[in-house]
Amino acid sequence: MPLPKLLGRAKPADPDHVGEPQLAPIEAAAEAGLTVVDWIDERTALSPGVRWLMFRKVPKGINWAYTLGSATLFAFLNQAVTGVFLAMYYRPDVAGGAYESIRNINDNVFLGQFVHGMHKWGASVMIILIFMHMGRVFFFGAYKYPRELTWIIGVVLLILTMAMGFTGYLLPFDQRSYWATIVGVNINNTGPFIGPYLGDFLRAGPEFGATTLSRFYAIHMLLIPGIMAALIGFHLYLVTKLGISAPPWVKAHEPEAVTEYVEV
Ligand code: HEM
Incomplete structure (x- = not known):
């Protein structure tokens, strides 16, 4: 059975399309990208999903404040990519190895200081962006029905x-990160009911030491990023499913804006 033609024009050699205009080689080359997309789409049927995610209608009156969620997503991806490269050189060893491996990244590895800097400063940028995104959602009232679960x-x-910030701070294992994390773990320890259990879990035992660093490293680079990736996926699914909320001033003055959408 001939395969259905999804995108692009008929190929000259296709016996089902004899007599149709032939593509010049240069045109065929220009459509090579489409052919690859066709090939993947025929086998996965993913294009309706991608179209649903990417080509959405958004309400009138939105502005730059609506890009803060995507900026936070970009910061998360930056942390993920730079973190993978740092993990290739980092050693979670309390006997000087951890500190030494970071010194090696900064001093000897090609672009190491740059990647380390992107990860370290990117962490602060992500915290700032996530608070700004949350502020936008709060002050625009975008957390209200039906977006409570998104919130x-x-x-x-x-x-x-x-x-992530807390567990990452210990990893260089210098004097500052060591003592700051001891304070942090002790604060967790004083929490009501679950505090002592949380303290034990973070220390990975009664003493702060080698197992603590391994535990923080595992939490920092495997456990939390995995949960976050899944939750961000669900967050974005809800954003796509429910649509972006209209700005409050548009709602107040033009109630019809809720149903009137502009395509981007
Ligand atoms: C890793 C962190 C996060 C990422 C990657 C993320 C990503 C996004 C993106 C891309 C959007 C759509 C565009 C936009 O409105 O900016 C969005 C919308 C939304 N986000 Fe987040 N977000 C994060 C954290 C948060 C936090 C901390 C809150 C609140 C506590 C929140 C609540 C919402 C809500 C309620 C919407 C819907 C807004 C609307 O429909 O107007 N998000 N998020």
């Missing part, structure tokens, strides 16, 4: 982002 997932993402 709740956002709160979990905020907590996890801060937990």
